[in-house]
Structure formats: C-alpha cells, structure tokens
Amino acid sequence: xxxxxxRKPPTKKVPMREQEPVKRRKNFNEVALGYSEKExxxxxxxxxxxxxxxxxxxCPVEVPIREFIELIRERDYMAAAAKIKETNSLPAxxxxxxxxxxxxxxxxxxxxxxxxxxxGRLERxxxxxxxxxxxxxxxxxxxxxxxxxxxxxxxxxxTCAGDLVKMGYDVTILEAFHKPGGxxxxxxxxxxxxxxxxxxxxEFLRKMGVTISYDYVIGKTRTIHQLMKEDRYDAVFIGTxxxxxxxxxxxxxxxVTVFSANEFLTRVNLMKAxxxxxxxxxxxxxxxxxxxGGGNVAMDAARTALRLGxxxxxxxxxxxxxEMPARHEELVHAEEEGIRFDYLVNPxxxxxxxxxxxxxxxxxxxxxxxxxxxxxxxxxxxxxxRFVMDVDMVVMAIGTASNPIVPTSTPGLELTKWGYIVADxxxxxxxxxGVFAGGDIVTGSxxxxxxxxxxxxxxxxxxxYLSAKAA
Numbered sequence: 001x002x003x004x005x006x007r008k009p010p011t012k013k014v015p016m017r018e019q020e021p022v023k024r025r026k027n028f029n030e031v032a033l034g035y036s037e038k039e040x041x042x043x044x045x046x047x048x049x050x051x052x053x054x055x056x057x058x059c060p061v062e063v064p065i066r067e068f069i070e071l072i073r074e075r076d077y078m079a080a081a082a083k084i085k086e087t088n089s090l091p092a093x094x095x096x097x098x099x100x101x102x103x104x105x106x107x108x109x110x111x112x113x114x115x116x117x118x119x120g121r122l123e124r125x126x127x128x129x130x131x132x133x134x135x136x137x138x139x140x141x142x143x144x145x146x147x148x149x150x151x152x153x154x155x156x157x158x159t160c161a162g163d164l165v166k167m168g169y170d171v172t173i174l175e176a177f178h179k180p181g182g183x184x185x186x187x188x189x190x191x192x193x194x195x196x197x198x199x200x201x202x203e204f205l206r207k208m209g210v211t212i213s214y215d216y217v218i219g220k221t222r223t224i225h226q227l228m229k230e231d232r233y234d235a236v237f238i239g240t241x242x243x244x245x246x247x248x249x250x251x252x253x254x255x256v257t258v259f260s261a262n263e264f265l266t267r268v269n270l271m272k273a274x275x276x277x278x279x280x281x282x283x284x285x286x287x288x289x290x291x292x293g294g295g296n297v298a299m300d301a302a303r304t305a306l307r308l309g310x311x312x313x314x315x316x317x318x319x320x321x322x323e324m325p326a327r328h329e330e331l332v333h334a335e336e337e338g339i340r341f342d343y344l345v346n347p348x349x350x351x352x353x354x355x356x357x358x359x360x361x362x363x364x365x366x367x368x369x370x371x372x373x374x375x376x377x378x379x380x381x382x383x384x385x386r387f388v389m390d391v392d393m394v395v396m397a398i399g400t401a402s403n404p405i406v407p408t409s410t411p412g413l414e415l416t417k418w419g420y421i422v423a424d425x426x427x428x429x430x431x432x433x434g435v436f437a438g439g440d441i442v443t444g445s446x447x448x449x450x451x452x453x454x455x456x457x458x459x460x461x462x463x464x465y466l467s468a469k470a471a
Contacts, residue, residue, distance in 0.1 A: 011114040014043040016121055021336040025306055028190040028274050030362075031333060032096070037296060042126040043118050046073040050109050057120060058107035060453025061088045061159065065119055072122060081130030081433035084123060085138055087365055089162030090155065090201050091451065092131060093184060095124025096193050098449040099327055131200055137208055146466050149174060149233040151218045151406065154182025155448045156239035156439030158202065159455030160462075161210045167463055171209070172233075174216040179270060183440075184448065187262075189300050191307070195269070212395070219409035228434060230235035234469075235434045235462045238421060239455060242440035244401040252350030253396070257286060259360040261293070261301045261397035268304055286393025288312045290361055292347055293397035294319065299330040302339045303396045313339050314389065318346040318366050318379040344368070346379065348386070350394055361389045371460050409434075420444060427461030428454065436462055 017033040018024075024031050051075040053066040063084055072082035085089045100106075100120035108116035115337065144171050150157045153175040161171045179185050181198040206212065218224065218240075226234045245260030247253050250289035264283070272279035289310045294317035306313045315334070317324060320343050324331060335341070344366040351360040365385035368377035404418040414422040421437040422428055428436035438454030440446055 010042075010046060013115045013121070014039045016118075016347075021333075021338075025303075025337040028307060030194050031191050034128060035121055035125045037125075038073060040122055041075070041227075044122060046110060047073075047117050048110055054107040054109055055117075058103040058105075060103065061094075061456050062450050063088050063091075063104070063131075064124070064407050067127065068359065069117070069122060072126060077126050077129040078133065078135060080126040081135055081359065082138060084126065084140050087456070088452070089205060089279055091160055092127035092197050092201055093155070093193065094449060094452070095120050095122075095127055096197070097184075097188060099447055101328065103449065135204075137204075140166050140208055143170060146166040146170065146234045146470075147172070147232065148297045148462060149227050149231070149236045149237065150239065151224075152176070152239040152241060152439075152441075153180040153189050153202070153212060153349065154239055154451065155184060156184070156241075156451040156455035157237065158205060160206050160237045160239060160438070160459045162208070163456055163459035164462065165205070167459070171464075172211045172213060174218055174222075175212060175214050176217045176240075177270065178214050180212055180214075183243070186266040187270055187297065187300070189265070189304050190274070191303070198410045217405065219405035224406065224410045224413070224432070224435060225236060233438050234466055235436065237428065237432075237455070237462065238406055238435065238437040238441060239439045239451070240403055240406050241451075242400045242402050242420070242439045242445050244398070244403045246399045247396050248347065248398060250347060250349055252293040252352055252361075253359070255350055255352040255358050255394075256356045257284065257392060258350055258396065261297045261395055262400065264395050265297070265299055265304065268308070274304075274308060283308065284393070285309050286358070286391065288314075288391045289393045289395065290314045290316050290347075290389060290391040291395045291397055292316045293334075294324040294326060295397065295399075296326050296330055299326050299334050299339075299395035303334055303337060304338065305393070305395065306337060310393070314342050314391070315339055316342045316345050316361075316363065316389070318322040318344065319376065320344060320368060323368075330452050336429050342389075344379070346365040346381070347394075351388065356392055358392055361391050361394055363387060363389055364468075384453065400432045400440070402441060402444075406441070418444070422463070423458075426457055427464065428458030429461055429465065434465070436465075444462075 004415040044268040047069045055065045068080045105116040150173040165171045180202040184198045222455040245262040267273040271281035273283035289305045349362040365377040365382040369380040372378040422438040423442045428438045436458045438458045439451035
C-alpha cells in the first residue's frame with residue numbers, strides 16, 4: 001500500500017501559538033499569536049472544498065469560505081484577503097473575536113468526524129498578511145449622487161458603510177466618541193483585539209471613500225430628523241449599539257468601588273488607563289476583585305483587573321459552568337491565567353465602610369431548577385446559604401441596555417418596551433421612511449458578527465429603498 005493511501009487526514013486543528021499564561025497575565029499584549037504561513041497552509045490543505053459548502057450558511061456576513069481557503073492553498077494570500085473583503089469589511093477583527101465555533105465552523109462538513117477547519121484562524125492569517133503587505137483597494141462603483149449617514153462606528157455601522165461605499169453611495173459615519181470602532185474600541189481589551197487592528201480596518205474603509213466625523217452625538221449635536229430634512233441625507237442607518245450599563249439593583253451598588261463593566265473597560269481600553277500615567281486616565285483596582293456575570297464581557301473585565309495588579313480575581317456566576325455564555329476559548333484563557341470561578345453563587349448585597357468603599361459582598365448559593373425561557377436551567381436560591389466574600393472591588397458585567405439618546409430624540413421611531421428600535425429583520429427599515437437600524441440597538445446585546453450581519457442586510461435594504469425611490 002502506498003504512503004499516500006496510508007496517510008489519514010488530521011483530526012485536530014493546527015494549534016495556534018499563544019503567549020504563556022504566566023507571562024501574559026502581566027501584560028496587555030495579544031494572547032493569540034496567529035498562524036505562520038506553514039501552519040496556515042497545513043490547515044487549509046485539510047479543507048474538502050465541498051461542492052455545497054455548509055460553512056457559508058453559518059456566516060452572518062456570507063464570506064465565500066471555500067474560495068478564500070482554496071486561494072490560501074494556492075499561496076495567493078492577497079487574493080484570499082480580497083475574496084473575503086467582497087462580503088466582509090472587517091476580516092482581521094472577525095478572525096479574532098467572531099465565535100466561529102457556533103457559526104461557520106459549527107456547520108463545517110469536515111467537523112462531522114473531526115475538529116472543523118479553523119476558518120477563523122485562516123481568516124485572521126490572510127487579513128494580517130494583506131494589511132502587512134499594503135493590500136490594494138477593491139473596486140468601487142462610481143458615485144451615484146446619493147448620500148447616506150451612518151450613526152455609530154461600531155461593527156454594524158462600519159459594515160453598512162463599507163458595503164454602501166462599494167455600491168457608489170456617499171457615506172458619512174457620525175461617531176459620538178473621539179475614536180472609531182464602538183464596542184471594538186471601548187469594550188474589547190487590547191490583549192484580545194489590538195486597537196491598531198481596529199484602526200487599520202477603519203483606515204481601509206476611509207481610503208475607500210467613507211467619511212468619519214468624531215465627537216458627533218446624534219440626539220444632541222443633530223437629530224435624525226435634521227439629518228434627513230436639513231442636511232439632505234437620502235437615508236440614515238442607526239447602529240448605536242446597546243451601551244447603557246445594567247445593575248442588579250441590590251443594596252451597595254452605589255459604593256465608590258463598584259463599577260459597571262462598561263465604565264471599567266471604557267476607561268482601560270478607549271481611554272488607555274492601563275498606560276497611566278502615560279495617559280491621564282486613572283483607574284482604581286482593588287486587591288480582591290469580584291466580577292459578576294458569565295459572558296465574554298465578564299471574562300474581559302476579570303482578565304483586565306488581573307493585568308492591572310489585582311492579587312485575586314473572582315468571576316461570580318449564578319449558574320454552572322455548563323450554562324456559561326462566554327466563549328469556551330475565553331473561559332479556558334481565564335482559567336489558565338488564574339481567574340477563580342465561583343459557580344452557583346448570586347450576590348445580594350455589596351457591603352461598604354464609612355468611606356463608601358466595598359469591604360465585602362454578601363452572596364447566596366444557588367441550585368439549578370427547571371429550564372427558563374432561554375432554555376437554560378433556572379437558578380434557584382438555596383435556603384439559609386448566605387455568606388460573605390472578602391472583596392474590595394466589584395465589577396457588574398450582567399449585560400447592557402439601549403442607550404436612550406437617539407430613540408428619545410426621534411419622534412415617530414417605534415420602540416420595544418425595553419427601548420430598542422423596531423426594525424425589519426431582513427432590511428433594517430424602521431417606522432420612519434428612509435431610516436434604518438441594526439445591531440444591538442435592535443436586538444439587544446449580541447455578538448460582533450451578528451451586528452455586522454445586520455449592517456450588511458441594512459445596506460442591501462437601503463440600496464433597494466433608494467433604487468425603488470429613484471425609479
């Protein structure tokens with residue numbers, strides 16, 4: 001029997017190199033180090049090049065996965081990056097933070113009997129290669145004379161802008177902060193998504209023709225109606241996200257050493273508090289920190305607190321490990337770095353001293369009962385189980401809510417009872433003609449890639465709306 005016939009395809013993904021936990025827990029450098037060319041080729045060679053690739057059906061932004069992997073196999077990395085950017089304006093970001101394991105890789109046919117192809121790692125490889133080798137701009141349709149305003153430069157807004165500018169629209173992004181990226185910039189730590197990557201992806205869009213105005217707060221600087229009526233935009237897309245913090249409404253949450261994850265991460269990521277005093281944004285870090293929540297934001301906050309000098313960091317979660325919504329990769333990284341996990345524990349009060357600082361957190365034990373509306377088992381309090389955790393700083397990472405500035409300043413805009421914008425799922429059209437919306441401001445907190453998918457669908461919806469109007 002020939003050597004070729006004896007050789008079986010690998011059953012595992014090619015591993016991706018990472019910083020050692022003992023080193024990375026003390027710095028903000030990126031944890032995952034990416035594939036080398038040799039590693040990327042080895043992973044790409046495993047792809048079966050299916051005639052009907054199911055992986056694409058799992059991708060919210062419709063990346064032509066089979067085709068870009070084939071171009072990797074041909075060693076044409078620049079063409080592979082261009083192929084991805086036909087549908088995805090932010091591949092270097094997606095390759096780092098997109099939950100591929102529940103999307104494109106989840107439907108990978110190779111993954112039926114093996115680990116799926118590492119689609120996200122390959123996407124990151126070609127995106128980084130193209131950026132480092134000065135990739136050319138893609139073809140852009142000549143200007144059609146129509147103007148579109150994008151409110152917010154988060155993943156939904158950037159995606160919508162990228163798709164529209166390629167169609168020939170004059171696109172302006174109006175961003176409230178002084179930096180672009182939205183949650184990509186203020187919410188996700190440097191060690192998971194370097195800000196230089198976000199800035200490079202945005203700069204590529206700017207070179208394609210997208211204009212960005214900063215410190216521009218829609219609802220204060222201008223209203224949606226002013227954009228339409230006075231500034232003569234033909235359409236507006238609202239992609240402001242869900243950035244308002246949520247608290248548990250328990251005693252002691254107003255203590256000075258209790259923070260929302262929004263404030264904590266924004267100070268560190270956007271305002272560079274981790275480089276204080278080089279940057280003049282201070283951040284207070286306790287010696288014993290509790291982070292309440294079980295999602296990716298909780299992981300980010302806990303790992304950030306550890307890097308800023310906390311000697312002990314706990315993640316306090318009211319369900320078990322199996323119900324945790326955080327990505328498995330983030331959970332593993334947190335465990336490797338020494339984060340402590342307190343499962344089936346729920347805070348009921350933050351205890352403070354006479355100076356308003358936290359000195360402990362009263363909690364109760366929980367047990368899992370019948371499934372709730374989310375499909376997960378409902379946590380039920382265990383009687384007489386109250387105890388006190390010895391902590392001096394608490395970060396609440398239990399979710400976010402709709403920022404009310406745009407919705408409350410836009411008469412006629414239909415909202416849900418929770419303050420989110422009502423928009424058509426396929427087109428993004430709202431109750432106001434010419435006004436579209438997508439991402440977390442419509443769905444509530446979700447993933448970066450789901451917001452990007454909404455931005456892409458809205459771009460199509462805007463194009464169809466303005467084309468029909470001009471006919």
